[in-house]
Amino acid sequence: MRTIPIPVDVTKLQFVCVRAPRPRVLNQDTGEIKTDKHGNTVYEIVLSVEDEFGRIELVKVGTSGEPQVAAGQDVTPIGLVGYVWEMSRGGEARWGISYRASSIVPAGVTTHA
Secondary structure (H helix, E strand, C coil): CCCCCEECCCCCCEEEEEEEEEECEEECCCCEECECCCCCEEEEEEEEEECCCCCEEEEEEEEECCCCCCCCCEEEEECCEEEEEEEEECCEEEEEEEEECCEEEECCCCCCC
16 A cells, blocks of 8 residues: 555644653564654654534644643644555454644644644
């Protein structure tokens, strides 16, 4: 499966940080932490997302470098994209969407993507 980034329009969505940023662990046994191609630690943030119709979802978003946000804070993901993934284990196929942002900032902070 080809991995093609799907841009997410965040203008009609509200995001709240549900869990403070944590480094993404690649291997629970060794404690290996994920890094990007530049050697920066990849952090994982759990966000509550509400759309204009009041529907709410929880999503995990990865970003390089530690975002300066805290649990309970309204935030804005900058450059948010989704990636469809698929894997087969033990004859069962699983799929989903993973999310990545170039940065996550407190709501109301203006920054360039």
